[in-house]
Amino acid sequence: MLRERVSDMRAHDLVAPFPTVTLDLPVEQAARLLADQDLPGLIVLDERGRPFSILPGTQVLRLAVPRYCQDDPALARVIDEAHADTFLRALGERTVRDSLPGRPRELPVTDPDATLLEVAALMARTHSPVVAVVDGGELLGAITLQALMDRLVGT
Amino acid sequence: MLRERVSDMRAHDLVAPFPTVTLDLPVEQAARLLADQDLPGLIVLDERGRPFSILPGTQVLRLAVPRYCQDDPALARVIDEAHADTFLRALGERTVRDSLPGRPRELPVTDPDATLLEVAALMARTHSPVVAVVDGGELLGAITLQALMDRLVGT
Numbered sequence: 001m002l003r004e005r006v007s008d009m010r011a012h013d014l015v016a017p018f019p020t021v022t023l024d025l026p027v028e029q030a031a032r033l034l035a036d037q038d039l040p041g042l043i044v045l046d047e048r049g050r051p052f053s054i055l056p057g058t059q060v061l062r063l064a065v066p067r068y069c070q071d072d073p074a075l076a077r078v079i080d081e082a083h084a085d086t087f088l089r090a091l092g093e094r095t096v097r098d099s100l101p102g103r104p105r106e107l108p109v110t111d112p113d114a115t116l117l118e119v120a121a122l123m124a125r126t127h128s129p130v131v132a133v134v135d136g137g138e139l140l141g142a143i144t145l146q147a148l149m150d151r152l153v154g155t
Numbered sequence: 156m157l158r159e160r161v162s163d164m165r166a167h168d169l170v171a172p173f174p175t176v177t178l179d180l181p182v183e184q185a186a187r188l189l190a191d192q193d194l195p196g197l198i199v200l201d202e203r204g205r206p207f208s209i210l211p212g213t214q215v216l217r218l219a220v221p222r223y224c225q226d227d228p229a230l231a232r233v234i235d236e237a238h239a240d241t242f243l244r245a246l247g248e249r250t251v252r253d254s255l256p257g258r259p260r261e262l263p264v265t266d267p268d269a270t271l272l273e274v275a276a277l278m279a280r281t282h283s284p285v286v287a288v289v290d291g292g293e294l295l296g297a298i299t300l301q302a303l304m305d306r307l308v309g310t
Contacts, residue, residue: 058281
């Protein structure tokens with residue numbers, strides 16, 4: 001019975017390898033990684049290899065949008081078009097560390113024994129399509145929204 | 156020159172057909188649509204066929220998580236496992252309308268003439284990997300985070 005099997009499932013059953021980036025990586029490279037691998041987000045590790053932040057894709061994009069455009073639609077509209085596409089280049093050597101917003105209240109990080117319902121609630125609450133699974137400080141991988149949804153609806 | 160071509164781009168150049176759901180659709184079917192088609196989110200239309208809400212995938216998931224579990228990780232952990240996987244079924248005929256949170260301050264909706272920088276800023280600000288493109292009240296389609304990122308990094 002699929003239902004039975006799902007009900008026994010824990011995070012460790014759904015976790016899969018997931019690319020990580022470091023705080024010192026240039027934002028441009030982080031954006032390229034996201035695009036090239038069709039990732040729903042990125043896991044940012046600290047110096048000890050632990051999750052420092054989990055960035056949903058929209059917030060990786062945010063790192064690459066000039067600050068003066070982020071909150072002003074009108075400004076983004078009138079920016080000289082010839083310059084609009086150069087914003088990735090304009091980032092230069094700006095790193096993920098330089099661009100990160102303040103740390104959120106709650107990181108989408110859980111442990112291998114979390115129930116699927118717990119992972120679902122965490123994803124919903126943190127608005128993150130990526131949840132990192134950590135065991136005793138060691139990153140095991142991640143559960144994506146897609147993987148979780150597939151399991152929950154039984155596809 | 157790729158750069159030149161990107162700089163001339165507007166929302167109408169990137170917009171693509173995107174599935175929509177109505178307010179009367181059962182949440183279970185909305186969740187299945189998201190999973191089956193690997194969508195980053197859903198566009199919810201009102202009775203007149205205009206975007207009523209744009210739900211990122213994490214918030215479609217949220218519709219399907221019992222309210223009593225949404226904000227209490229401890230509760231989601233101790234819920235009887237045999238019941239945890241039945242939550243999609245437990246939704247019964249609950250519709251998208253019944254489950255929607257209050258309308259957000261700003262919907263990720265733009266017009267065909269928006270610059271790519273404008274679309275990027277809108278995605279980042281609304282935390283939505285889907286932006287609906289509307290022309291005179293008519294939904295033309297959507298721009299996904301993936302499509303935008305691919306264009307911006309030139310893959």
